[in-house]
Amino acid sequence: MAKPVxxxxxxxxxxxxxxxxxxxxxxxxxxxxxxxxxxxxxxxxLVIKNAGETINQKSSGVFQKLLVRGDNVxxxxxxxGDSQ
Amino acid sequence: MAKPVxxxxxxxxxxxxxxxxxxxxxxxxxxxxxxxxxxxxxxxxLVIKNAGETINQKSSGVFQKLLVRGDNVxxxxxxxGDSQ
Amino acid sequence: MAKPVxxxxxxxxxxxxxxxxxxxxxxxxxxxxxxxxxxxxxxxxLVIKNAGETINQKSSGVFQKLLVRGDNVxxxxxxxGDSQ
Amino acid sequence: MAKPVxxxxxxxxxxxxxxxxxxxxxxxxxxxxxxxxxxxxxxxxLVIKNAGETINQKSSGVFQKLLVRGDNVxxxxxxxGDSQ
Amino acid sequence: MAKPVxxxxxxxxxxxxxxxxxxxxxxxxxxxxxxxxxxxxxxxxLVIKNAGETINQKSSGVFQKLLVRGDNVxxxxxxxGDSQ
Amino acid sequence: MAKPVxxxxxxxxxxxxxxxxxxxxxxxxxxxxxxxxxxxxxxxxLVIKNAGETINQKSSGVFQKLLVRGDNVxxxxxxxGDSQ
Amino acid sequence: MAKPVxxxxxxxxxxxxxxxxxxxxxxxxxxxxxxxxxxxxxxxxLVIKNAGETINQKSSGVFQKLLVRGDNVxxxxxxxGDSQ
Numbered sequence: 001m002a003k004p005v006x007x008x009x010x011x012x013x014x015x016x017x018x019x020x021x022x023x024x025x026x027x028x029x030x031x032x033x034x035x036x037x038x039x040x041x042x043x044x045x046l047v048i049k050n051a052g053e054t055i056n057q058k059s060s061g062v063f064q065k066l067l068v069r070g071d072n073v074x075x076x077x078x079x080x081g082d083s084q
Numbered sequence: 085m086a087k088p089v090x091x092x093x094x095x096x097x098x099x100x101x102x103x104x105x106x107x108x109x110x111x112x113x114x115x116x117x118x119x120x121x122x123x124x125x126x127x128x129x130l131v132i133k134n135a136g137e138t139i140n141q142k143s144s145g146v147f148q149k150l151l152v153r154g155d156n157v158x159x160x161x162x163x164x165g166d167s168q
Numbered sequence: 169m170a171k172p173v174x175x176x177x178x179x180x181x182x183x184x185x186x187x188x189x190x191x192x193x194x195x196x197x198x199x200x201x202x203x204x205x206x207x208x209x210x211x212x213x214l215v216i217k218n219a220g221e222t223i224n225q226k227s228s229g230v231f232q233k234l235l236v237r238g239d240n241v242x243x244x245x246x247x248x249g250d251s252q
Numbered sequence: 253m254a255k256p257v258x259x260x261x262x263x264x265x266x267x268x269x270x271x272x273x274x275x276x277x278x279x280x281x282x283x284x285x286x287x288x289x290x291x292x293x294x295x296x297x298l299v300i301k302n303a304g305e306t307i308n309q310k311s312s313g314v315f316q317k318l319l320v321r322g323d324n325v326x327x328x329x330x331x332x333g334d335s336q
Numbered sequence: 337m338a339k340p341v342x343x344x345x346x347x348x349x350x351x352x353x354x355x356x357x358x359x360x361x362x363x364x365x366x367x368x369x370x371x372x373x374x375x376x377x378x379x380x381x382l383v384i385k386n387a388g389e390t391i392n393q394k395s396s397g398v399f400q401k402l403l404v405r406g407d408n409v410x411x412x413x414x415x416x417g418d419s420q
Numbered sequence: 421m422a423k424p425v426x427x428x429x430x431x432x433x434x435x436x437x438x439x440x441x442x443x444x445x446x447x448x449x450x451x452x453x454x455x456x457x458x459x460x461x462x463x464x465x466l467v468i469k470n471a472g473e474t475i476n477q478k479s480s481g482v483f484q485k486l487l488v489r490g491d492n493v494x495x496x497x498x499x500x501g502d503s504q
Numbered sequence: 505m506a507k508p509v510x511x512x513x514x515x516x517x518x519x520x521x522x523x524x525x526x527x528x529x530x531x532x533x534x535x536x537x538x539x540x541x542x543x544x545x546x547x548x549x550l551v552i553k554n555a556g557e558t559i560n561q562k563s564s565g566v567f568q569k570l571l572v573r574g575d576n577v578x579x580x581x582x583x584x585g586d587s588q
Contacts, residue, residue, distance in 0.1 A: 006188045009207030009215045014235045020090045027158065028197075029112075039093030044213075044237060045128075047093045067098045067160040069128060074195060076235040104258045111326065113280075123261030129296075131261045151266045151328040153296060174356045177375030177383045182403045196365075212381075212405060242363060244403040272426045279494060281448075291429030297464075299429045319434045319496040321464060342524045345543030345551045350571045364533075380549075380573060410531065412571040440510045447578065449532075459513030465548075467513045487518045487580040489548060 014078060015040040022079035023048070028072045030056045035066070037078075044070030098162060099124040106163035107132070112156045114140045119150070121162075128154030182246060183208040190247035191216070196240045198224045203234070205246075212238030266330060267292040274331035275300070280324045282308045287318070289330075296322030350414060351376040358415035359384070364408045366392045371402070373414075380406030434498060435460040442499035443468070448492045450476045455486070457498075464490030518582060519544045526583035527552070532576045534560045539570070541582075548574030 015037065024034040025046060035051035051066040052059065099121065108118040109130060119135035135150040136143065183205065192202040193214060203219035219234040220227065267289065276286040277298060287303035303318040304311065351373065360370040361382060371387035387402040388395065435457065444454040445466060455471035471486040472479065519541065528538040529550060539555035555570040556563065 008184075008187045011207055011209050011213035011215050011235050013207070014215055014233065016092070019092045029158070031158070033159075039095055039097070041095050045095035047095050047098055063159075063161045065098065065162050067095050067162075069154070069157050069159065070237070071155075071239075072158050073237050074197070074199070074240050075201075075231075075237065077231045078233055078235075100260075103260045113326070115326070117327075123263055123265070125263050129263035131263050131266055147327075147329045149266065149330055151263050151330075153322075153325050153327065155323075156326050176352075176355045179375055179377050179381035179383050179403050181375070182383055182401065238405070239407075241405050242365070242367070242408050243369075243399075243405065245399045246401050246403075268428075271428045281494070283494070285495075291431055291433070293431050297431035299431050299434055315495075315497045317434065317498055319431050319498075321490075321493045321495065323491075324494050344520075344523045347543055347545050347549035347551050347571050349543070350551055350569065406573070407575075409573050410533070410535070410576050411537075411567075411573065413567045414569050414571075436512075439512045449578070451578070453579075459515055459517070461515050465515035467515050467518055483579075483581045485518065485582055487515050487582075489574075489577050489579065491575075492578050 012040070012042065015044075015046075015076065018076075018078040024077045024079070025068060026074040026077075027068060028074060033066060033068060035063075038065075041070075044073050044076075046070070046073070046076070096124070096126065099128075099130075099160065102160075102162040108161045108163070109152060110158040110161075111152060112158060117150060117152060119147075122149075125154075128157050128160075130154065130157070130160070180208070180210065183212075183214075183244065186244075186246040192245045192247070193236060194242040194245075195236060196242060201234060201236060203231075206233075209238075212241050212244075214238070214241070214244070264292070264294065267296075267298075267328065270328075270330040276329045276331070277320060278326040278329075279320060280326060285318060285320060287315075290317075293322075296325050296328075298322070298325070298328070348376070348378065351380075351382075351412065354412075354414040360413045360415070361404060362410040362413075363404060364410060369402060369404060371399075374401075377406075380409050380412075382406070382409070382412070432460070432462065435464075435466075435496065438496075438498040444497045444499070445488060446494040446497075447488060448494060453486060453488060455483075458485075461490075464493050464496075466490065466493070466496070516544070516546065519548075519550075519580065522580075522582040528581045528583070529572060530578040530581075531572060532578060537570060537572060539567075542569075545574075548577050548580075550574070550577070550580070 018037045021037060023037045026032055032054040033048055033051045035048040038049050039047035046068045048066045051063045053061050102121045105121060107121045110116055116138040117132055117135045119132040122133050123131035130152045132150045135147045137145050186205045189205060191205045194200055200222040201216055201219045203216040206217050207215035214236045216234045219231045221229050270289045273289060275289045278284055284306040285300055285303045287300040290301050291299035298320045300318045303315045305313050354373045357373060359373045362368055368390040369384055369387045371384040374385050375383035382404045384402045387399045389397050438457045441457060443457045446452055452474040453468055453471045455468040458469050459467035466488045468486045471483045473481050522541045525541060527541045530536055536558040537552055537555045539552040542553050543551035550572045552570045555567045557565050
């Protein structure tokens with residue numbers, strides 16, 4: 001039986017597929033943002049809508065819109081429950 | 085029913101739309117600046133008018149004009165209440 | 169007897185061979201992620217499936233999918249037991 | 253009534269307009285320099301005349317001339333009282 | 337008597353000559369890895385086989401294969417006893 | 421009366437004019453070096469002769485010649501008393 | 505009497521002249537290495553022979569050969585007593 005060919009995913013493709021869906025973003029300095037991804041660019045700058053902020057595991061507010069600079073991003077986790 | 089096409093927002097577009105409106109900028113070192121965005125460039129260097137400074141959550145002054153170097157920016161949050 | 173010629177491995181080749189296999193990724197800030205590598209790019213941005221997170225040696229959750237920014241990667245260790 | 257067109261300011265334009273005027277420069281490591289801006293380049297390297305230095309909010313000396321490396325700049329604030 | 341001409345070694349040449357030999361790699365965060373160098377690239381990304389890890393001078397495990405990101409490398413020391 | 425035209429100084433010009441004169445260089449990690457500038461390049465790498473070293477405000481030695489890497493430079497201050 | 509023309513030294517020239525001579529290299533993290541310079545490149549990556557290591561001013565070993573990554577170099581000091 002032939003081994004199936006595995007096509008690697010391009011990392012930015014994960015962002016493209018997450019547009020209009022919930023994501024969680026870990027940022028340097030123990031900052032976590034979760035909200036709906038509205039946009040991104042190749043530097044991993046991210047635009048997030050209704051972004052809840054958690055600093056050192058304490059909820060610290062909600063931003064209607066947030067432009068997060070890619071430089072400080074540690075990881076982005078898409079919410080797969082969102083039918084991706 | 086057709087699924088609507090979602091067009092991602094370019095991150096810098098968020099800055100362009102925020103010109104002459106209130107923004108909040110988080111900068112490394114627990115610094116927060118809020119004021120009116122007057123200008124920006126592709127490096128996310130920002131020009132802010134009437135910029136209130138908050139360091140470690142304590143208000144520490146107001147600058148009539150501030151040129152913030154993009155390198156240190158963590159996020160920019162536009163004030164949507166500003167009718168954006 | 170002739171000395172065998174040794175061909176060095178290109179570092180990114182290690183990632184290519186690890187696609188669809190288990191890897192462990194050490195990230196700045198004492199963060200460790202282990203899961204199945206789904207994708208990567210030349211910046212060492214990584215896409216990991218079923219990524220278990222360990223912070224300061226304490227298990228702290230599982231992410232169905234994770235896009236780790238290459239900038240913060242310290243090392244990637246492929247699981248050779250995976251028949252590589 | 254027509255909405256006025258807003259032309260964003262280029263960040264480096266703020267430096268150009270501040271030549272021969274007082275500025276304040278915040279530098280990483282809680283360093284603050286204030287003096288007369290004599291020159292700059294696109295990297296935000298700055299030449300400051302009669303630069304008073306404040307470290308951790310304590311005055312620590314005056315330099316007749318200072319070349320500050322742009323890499324470490326957090327913000328530059330022009331003195332608008334200077335008739336800019 | 338003529339002074340002998342000294343030809344400087346290119347730093348990457350040290351890596352090329354260390355292929356299939358033991359090396360020790362110091363990485364930011366008091367991490368030390370020693371094992372057999374299998375590959376490298378111009379960014380000093382390294383592939384190490386049978387890599388013993390020492391953190392803060394305590395042995396903390398062995399990895400069959402390790403891809404170390406060059407960004408975090410402080411130094412590489414080849415084992416000359418290996419007949420280099 | 422016509423307002424005099426002000427020509428901004430290029431930051432590297434400050435270095436060029438300081439050749440063979442005393443300078444003081446602040447380097448990350450509370451290091452201060454003072455001596456005679458012998459050379460520089462566009463990265464602000466500096467060659468200093470008879471460089472006195474001060475770490476955390478304690479004198480810690482003199483180097484006959486020092487090549488300081490530009491990356492770590494915070495500022496350079498030329499000695500104007502040197503008839504510049 | 506004519507003022508003598510001063511020709512600035514290129515920083516990398518200091519490295520070229522130090523080949524096969526003793527140097528001292530200060531590296532981030534309070535690390536000091538002294539030995540004979542065998543090679544270098546434009547990134548200030550250095551190859552050092554018989555490199556004595558001093559961490560926090562305590563001698564901590566000797567390496568027969570060391571490839572130090574330029575990124576972490578703070579300064580290089582050539583031994584002028586070496587007849588340079």
